[in-house]
Amino acid sequence: QVQLQESGPGLVIPSETLSLTCTVSGGSISGSYWSWIRQPAGKGLEWLGRIFGTTGTANYNPSLKSRVTMSIDMSKNQFSLKVTSVTAADTAVYYCAKNAPSGWYLDYWGQGTLVTVSS
């Protein structure tokens, strides 16, 4: 059973960079796609992008493309998210998730981590 765990600072200063890591256990990140999703309090889900665990090739949501970067660390079985130039609008619960092999829906999710953007 694949398990995912997000980690990173819970508070980020406006205009700075948000950085989160997702640690995967119970399976290798290689050979699968992995996504980041966020959810502002009381609102819906927004997909940020996905990364392929073998090559590190990433695809990003066009609405955030210029500010989002994803990367992988195969030695640690982790993948990461960076969002630059954050504002209060980036305050949300951030989830990492695994894309299913038989389609691109999300079949395993982390528990989520709250990131607040505030000075």
Added chain:
Amino acid sequence: DIQMTQSPSTLSASVGDRVTITCRASQSIYTWLAWYQQKPGRAPKVLIYETSTLKTGVPSRFSGSGSGTEFALTISSLQPDDFATYYCQQYNSYLTFGQGTKLEIK
């Protein structure tokens, strides 16, 4: 971008009721649609993928239908555990979620 529109935004129902939530895509997504259930403070959980395939372990009272741009999630007989927020999600072109439907107790 493919936009997903769910209706209703909120649905009040009673245990034992049959309920249907609809989801419309801004362009054809064929059958590349999933449904998720989310409870407060928890991550979403996939219920159905490829429009109508139940994820292993999901009760058979859940069913999905549709194709192209019109889709539906039906719960045949509501149970207390089903009161939650439901999201549709297309994966024909990247991933886009609907805005959610909160299913609440009448």
